[in-house]
Amino acid sequence: MKFGTVRTAEAEGALLAHAMRVSSRSLKKGHILGPADIALLIAEGHEEIVAARLEPGDIVENDAAAKLGAAVIGPGLSLDAAFTGRANLRAAAAGLVVPDRAVIDAVNAIDERLTVATLAPFRAVPARGIAATVKIIPFAVPGNALEAAIAAAAIGRPAVRVAAFRPRRIGLLQTVLPGTKPGLIEKTVEATRVRLASMGTDLAQCARIRHAEADVAAALTAFRADGIAIALVLGGSAIIDRRDVVPMGLLKTGGSIDRLGMPIDPGNLTLLGRLGPMHVLGLPGSARSPRPHGFDWVLQRLVAGLPVAGEDIAAMGTGGLLKEIASRPMPREGEGRPARGAARVAAVVLAAGRSRRMGAINKLLAEVEGVPMILRSIETALASGAHPVVVVTGYEADRLRRAVADRPVRFVHNPDFADGLSTSLKTAIAALPGEIEGALFCLGDMPMVRVADIDRLVGAFSGSARPSICVPTHNGKRGNPVLWHRHFFAEMKEVAGDTGARHLIGEHADSVIEVAVEDDGVLVDVDTPAALAAARAVRSTSSSPP
Numbered sequence: 001m002k003f004g005t006v007r008t009a010e011a012e013g014a015l016l017a018h019a020m021r022v023s024s025r026s027l028k029k030g031h032i033l034g035p036a037d038i039a040l041l042i043a044e045g046h047e048e049i050v051a052a053r054l055e056p057g058d059i060v061e062n063d064a065a066a067k068l069g070a071a072v073i074g075p076g077l078s079l080d081a082a083f084t085g086r087a088n089l090r091a092a093a094a095g096l097v098v099p100d101r102a103v104i105d106a107v108n109a110i111d112e113r114l115t116v117a118t119l120a121p122f123r124a125v126p127a128r129g130i131a132a133t134v135k136i137i138p139f140a141v142p143g144n145a146l147e148a149a150i151a152a153a154a155i156g157r158p159a160v161r162v163a164a165f166r167p168r169r170i171g172l173l174q175t176v177l178p179g180t181k182p183g184l185i186e187k188t189v190e191a192t193r194v195r196l197a198s199m200g201t202d203l204a205q206c207a208r209i210r211h212a213e214a215d216v217a218a219a220l221t222a223f224r225a226d227g228i229a230i231a232l233v234l235g236g237s238a239i240i241d242r243r244d245v246v247p248m249g250l251l252k253t254g255g256s257i258d259r260l261g262m263p264i265d266p267g268n269l270t271l272l273g274r275l276g277p278m279h280v281l282g283l284p285g286s287a288r289s290p291r292p293h294g295f296d297w298v299l300q301r302l303v304a305g306l307p308v309a310g311e312d313i314a315a316m317g318t319g320g321l322l323k324e325i326a327s328r329p330m331p332r333e334g335e336g337r338p339a340r341g342a343a344r345v346a347a348v349v350l351a352a353g354r355s356r357r358m359g360a361i362n363k364l365l366a367e368v369e370g371v372p373m374i375l376r377s378i379e380t381a382l383a384s385g386a387h388p389v390v391v392v393t394g395y396e397a398d399r400l401r402r403a404v405a406d407r408p409v410r411f412v413h414n415p416d417f418a419d420g421l422s423t424s425l426k427t428a429i430a431a432l433p434g435e436i437e438g439a440l441f442c443l444g445d446m447p448m449v450r451v452a453d454i455d456r457l458v459g460a461f462s463g464s465a466r467p468s469i470c471v472p473t474h475n476g477k478r479g480n481p482v483l484w485h486r487h488f489f490a491e492m493k494e495v496a497g498d499t500g501a502r503h504l505i506g507e508h509a510d511s512v513i514e515v516a517v518e519d520d521g522v523l524v525d526v527d528t529p530a531a532l533a534a535a536r537a538v539r540s541t542s543s544s545p546p
Contacts, residue, residue, distance in 0.1 A: 003052045014051035058140040061085030069134040071150040074158025085136035095164035097131045103159040106152040111145040163304040171205035171228040177236035191290045211236040216249025234283045246282045259310035263317030267294015344437035347386035348428040351444035352394025352417035372403045376447040384454035420498030442481040448521030472522040479522030
């Protein structure tokens with residue numbers, strides 16, 4: 001193919017190299033120039049243009065893409081019709097992409113104009129999802145280069161294929177310790193069903209037993225007898241050693257352990273073993289969350305019928321850091337409410353201010369329906385999926401404590417409360433547990449915020465794959481409380497004065513998730529006598545809980 005600048009008058013039959021706007025017409029890249037095009041270009045003063053002209057033996061881009069696509073395609077894939085030199089290979093059914101790197105590299109080494117790209121090895125792809133693509137970079141390629149690439153792909157094994165997920169009999173075994181909450185067990189079942197649904201399968205058996213070796217052995221034996229193909233075992237405590245309860249229970253059945261530990265976070269404490277034909281996966285507590293997890297990489301291969309050995313797991317470290325080490329996932333229930341017991345989001349109720357705009361009274365002790373405003377805000381936080389609840393006091397701290405009485409909250413005092421809201425933020429952050437993933441900062445003078453509003457924020461936060469700032473909105477207007485990922489705590493501690501951290505929301509706009517709520521309580525703060533009267537009027541005409 002000849003390529004370069006040519007006289008427009010001599011360009012008839014050539015392919016336009018770059019799109020051009022001529023008069024009221026748009027000539028697209030690759031357009032074959034005809035006599036009318038040439039006349040129009042010359043009339044508008046284009047004496048030269050950049051164009052390409054095919055030579056004998058050249059194969060046009062779409063034909064080349066179709067032929068190369070047919071050469072690299074393997075089982076589980078279909079080939080789209082080529083367009084503008086690209087032909088996509090789509091999964092016939094949901095499954096895992098299995099490329100042969102040696103073949104793909106050999107094809108791509110033939111000629112820089114011939115390219116094949118695939119998803120990463122063992123990446124999940126939905127039905128009709130693109131698993132690979134063939135792209136011819138110029139408008140045509142030499143026929144001999146195309147033939148060489150096709151020959152490189154024809155070595156007896158497919159360059160890329162999709163191993164489809166197949167329905168499997170999967171069992172979930174949970175061991176429990178004294179004090180294990182039944183609700184956590186049920187939430188784990190639902191999270192597992194969500195995970196398996198993406199693979200086109202479901203749980204065939206669920207069992208809960210004592211956290212004891214004999215009980216684990218008996219349950220695994222029963223699973224095997226029932227024809228379970230993959231047993232998921234989630235212990236009441238994490239598997240720390242091969243001599244721990246779950247692995248020893250497996251060994252008591254005559255089973256074997258292929259590997260304990262994987263170079264993926266979260267998922268380090270995952271066990272891979274077998275009991276006859278049944279695969280056994282011992283899971284860490286973080287697997288209760290439906291977020292991406294190390295054991296997904298193993299489970300997906302098993303569901304797709306691909307073998308997994310200890311050395312396969314050892315090779316998963318590159319790309320195995322799935323999230324920040326400093327934080328851990330929080331289970332969620334799809335559109336439902338976050339799991340209280342496993343929540344990694346704390347609620348902070350800011351209650352240190354002097355309430356100068358309210359006049360002589362402390363607004364936080366003003367009653368709404370016979371309940372101090374601060375207590376209503378605290379009870380809303382306690383009823384939500386955020387835990388623990390930390391209350392920052394300052395002005396009239398003793399009176400606030402008495403009003404809160406015996407509610408299960410943690411009080412921290414801000415001796416510098418007179419210097420503004422920023423000092424309360426610093427006090428709160430310093431008091432937060434180290435294991436939390438984020439904190440919801442609630443204003444004590446917003447008694448109209450509902451439990452459902454907080455749970456929607458926590459649910460959106462737990463569903464985010466990156467550090468996020470979750471802000472509630474009502475009719476497009478932003479309000480409070482705001483849920484901050486711990487990633488932003490360092491910047492929040494640098495805030496000064498009485499402005500809070502709202503300016504950081506603008507500085508990190510790409511991290512903001514707006515969460516629409518149905519009620520306007522997230523916009524209502526009660527900081528004046530008129531606002532207090534309005535809040536009392538609203539509460540007196542409503543029977544809805546906060």
